[in-house]
Amino acid sequence: MTDDPLWSIFVDACLINNFVLAYFLGICPFLGVSGKLETATRMGGAVVFVMLVSSACAYGIERVLTAIDAPYLRLISFIVVIASAVQLVEMFVRKWSPGLFRALGIFLPLITTNCAILGVALFQTNRGYDLLQSLVFALGAGAGFTLALGLMAGLRERLALAEVPDVVQGTAMTLLLAGILSISFMGFAGLGG
Amino acid sequence: MYRAMVGVAVLCGVLIVSVFEVTRPTIERNEARALRDAVLEVLPGARSSRAFVWSAGGDGFHAYRPDGEEGEMVYAGYDDAGVLVGVAVEAVGMGYQDRIRLIYGYSAVPERIVGLRVLESRETPGLGDRIEKDPAFLQNFVDLDVSLAPGGKDLAHPVEAVKHGQKDRPWQVDGITGATVSSDALASIVARSASKWLPRIRPQVADFSSKGDT
Amino acid sequence: MTEPSAPTGEDLWRGVWRDNPVFVQALGMCPVLAVSNTALNALAMGLATSFVLCMSNAVVSLLRSFIPRQVRIATYILIIATFVTVVDYLIRAVSLDLHRALGAFISLIVVNCLILGRAEAFASRHPVGPSILDGLGNGLGFSLALFALGAVREIVGSGRLFGVPLFHEGYQGWVVMILPSGGFFTLAAWLLVFNRVRAFRARAVPRAQEVPS
Numbered sequence: 001m002t003d004d005p006l007w008s009i010f011v012d013a014c015l016i017n018n019f020v021l022a023y024f025l026g027i028c029p030f031l032g033v034s035g036k037l038e039t040a041t042r043m044g045g046a047v048v049f050v051m052l053v054s055s056a057c058a059y060g061i062e063r064v065l066t067a068i069d070a071p072y073l074r075l076i077s078f079i080v081v082i083a084s085a086v087q088l089v090e091m092f093v094r095k096w097s098p099g100l101f102r103a104l105g106i107f108l109p110l111i112t113t114n115c116a117i118l119g120v121a122l123f124q125t126n127r128g129y130d131l132l133q134s135l136v137f138a139l140g141a142g143a144g145f146t147l148a149l150g151l152m153a154g155l156r157e158r159l160a161l162a163e164v165p166d167v168v169q170g171t172a173m174t175l176l177l178a179g180i181l182s183i184s185f186m187g188f189a190g191l192g193g
Numbered sequence: 194m195y196r197a198m199v200g201v202a203v204l205c206g207v208l209i210v211s212v213f214e215v216t217r218p219t220i221e222r223n224e225a226r227a228l229r230d231a232v233l234e235v236l237p238g239a240r241s242s243r244a245f246v247w248s249a250g251g252d253g254f255h256a257y258r259p260d261g262e263e264g265e266m267v268y269a270g271y272d273d274a275g276v277l278v279g280v281a282v283e284a285v286g287m288g289y290q291d292r293i294r295l296i297y298g299y300s301a302v303p304e305r306i307v308g309l310r311v312l313e314s315r316e317t318p319g320l321g322d323r324i325e326k327d328p329a330f331l332q333n334f335v336d337l338d339v340s341l342a343p344g345g346k347d348l349a350h351p352v353e354a355v356k357h358g359q360k361d362r363p364w365q366v367d368g369i370t371g372a373t374v375s376s377d378a379l380a381s382i383v384a385r386s387a388s389k390w391l392p393r394i395r396p397q398v399a400d401f402s403s404k405g406d407t
Numbered sequence: 408m409t410e411p412s413a414p415t416g417e418d419l420w421r422g423v424w425r426d427n428p429v430f431v432q433a434l435g436m437c438p439v440l441a442v443s444n445t446a447l448n449a450l451a452m453g454l455a456t457s458f459v460l461c462m463s464n465a466v467v468s469l470l471r472s473f474i475p476r477q478v479r480i481a482t483y484i485l486i487i488a489t490f491v492t493v494v495d496y497l498i499r500a501v502s503l504d505l506h507r508a509l510g511a512f513i514s515l516i517v518v519n520c521l522i523l524g525r526a527e528a529f530a531s532r533h534p535v536g537p538s539i540l541d542g543l544g545n546g547l548g549f550s551l552a553l554f555a556l557g558a559v560r561e562i563v564g565s566g567r568l569f570g571v572p573l574f575h576e577g578y579q580g581w582v583v584m585i586l587p588s589g590g591f592f593t594l595a596a597w598l599l600v601f602n603r604v605r606a607f608r609a610r611a612v613p614r615a616q617e618v619p620s
Contacts, residue, residue: 023441024590027440074492076489119511175591
């Protein structure tokens with residue numbers, strides 16, 4: 001349990017230490033999904049939800065593991081829970097919003113190996129956040145992820161119409177864009193106080 | 194089908210537990226030694242140290258025993274004659290890039306921080322990580338005023354970082370140019386920790402007077 | 408289709424250049440970039456990942472006839488997570504400082520798509536020998552790529568390599584290289600270099616074949 005105020009945790013996870021642009025977590029979907037703004041925002045929404053669920057479960061698991069003194073099971077338990085959370089979300093989405101399910105397609109299962117989700121669970125454990133702090137952290141991380149994804153998608157939609165040198169096409173260009181976005185986000189440093 | 198998975202799970206479990214048990218003594222030894230070195234470093238003149246637990250019941254500090262009470266810990270340092278040099282406190286907080294974990298030494302007479310060492314940080318190498326390595330910056334913490342306000346419930350003057358070269362009060366910390374956020378973070382981590390622990394430690398200084406060995 | 412039973416050199420070297428995990432397959436960048444801002448960190452992460460890759464390839468290959476198809480991904484992840492936990496404790500025992508520098512990113516090796524990818528694409532279909540070599544090769548390629556990243560970032564960003572200053576006292580590094588943005592830029596730069604070299608070689612081959620009369 002740390003003394004950081006909740007709003008500071010949120011701002012830190014969303015802007016100052018954005019999971020994608022500062023920690024490089026969640027890059028695979030970042031590079032793959034961020035072609036269209038609409039898909040990107042939907043992916044972001046799914047990620048936020050999965051992060052919240054995983055964060056709560058991770059907190060619970062950590063409490064149990066500390067009680068039975070088996071810290072070495074942490075990684076395996078987290079992975080299993082995250083995978084299950086993704087399955088749950090997939091079933092949920094399929095039932096309640098078939099349109100969204102079709103739109104997301106392959107991306108939902110891809111979230112399982114999304115480093116950002118595991119990152120949330122691991123970071124919140126390392127920093128000793130309590131349950132509320134963990135959830136706020138997860139919310140901030142998901143919001144930041146969606147923000148970065150959305151910005152990337154918007155930029156790429158524009159660039160699709162521009163003339164780009166052959167050499168830079170594809171992944172290299174996305175990376176360069178991400179680098180510039182990352183620099184701009186550095187302007188938020190110190191916001192948390 | 195499930196038999197296979199369970200079989201694999203059992204194998205994995207065995208492997209993890211064995212590696213854990215094999216490495217545990219080494220890890221604990223390393224961590225204990227690192228902590229002891231850090232305590233002796235932030236309390237100049239100390240030759241031995243002892244861990245104390247802050248009693249949740251509120252009756253001061255008790256010497257730590259492995260089977261005894263658990264709780265937040267501080268570390269007292271003693272010189273060759275067994276006289277108390279000061280108390281070292283660990284503190285943690287967010288830096289620019291990630292958590293910063295540090296330990297500082299407090300001497301009740303006079304009320305000063307006498308040393309500080311950063312234990313864990315992932316600040317920007319070459320910039321923010323100068324809070325760990327820059328001797329001029331660390332010098333800030335050799336004689337830092339942390340006297341308590343009358344009433345003894347809080348610091349008289351909160352520790353704060355100022356722009357490099359503008360330090361003119363004994364409770365201020367000269368920041369590092371180009372590493373403002375890291376310097377500010379460090380100062381505020383120290384300030385928060387000091388205002389939590391020093392009101393507990395100063396009145397209970399007698400609790401630490403029993404000579405210790407590590 | 409008969410499986411090649413003897414491990415070959417091809418299994419090893421393929422992963423280093425032709426199918427370099429980072430630059431060609433574009434796999435496994437994710438969890439590692441954040442701690443690739445110095446050569447030492449990058450190398451350590453590369454080696455840790457290689458260890459996990461080799462061991463999990465070996466075990467997946469050993470158990471490949473026992474793992475049922477429907478749960479194979481879950482089982483692979485379980486095996487990978489085991490070795491990641493193992494390497495985490497090993498690093499902690501060997502060097503506390505290194506462990507503190509790398510932190511949670513060691514655990515994040517488990518979501519490195521490279522490892523799962525090799526387990527699924529290779530280790531599950533080949534015997535142990537070639538699988539280990541494949542793991543070594545990909546691990547080597549991965550470590551080299553990471554080292555390239557970390558070294559450039561450290562040299563350009565702070566004028567040092569492995570903490571040793573390379574330039575004169577007053578060298579002002581490009582700070583941006585050490586920050587996360589630098590990671591993106593450096594990776595993009597290496598990708599460009601890699602692609603150019605490959606394109607160049609691809610063009611050079613037909614010309615070389617024309618030369619003999």
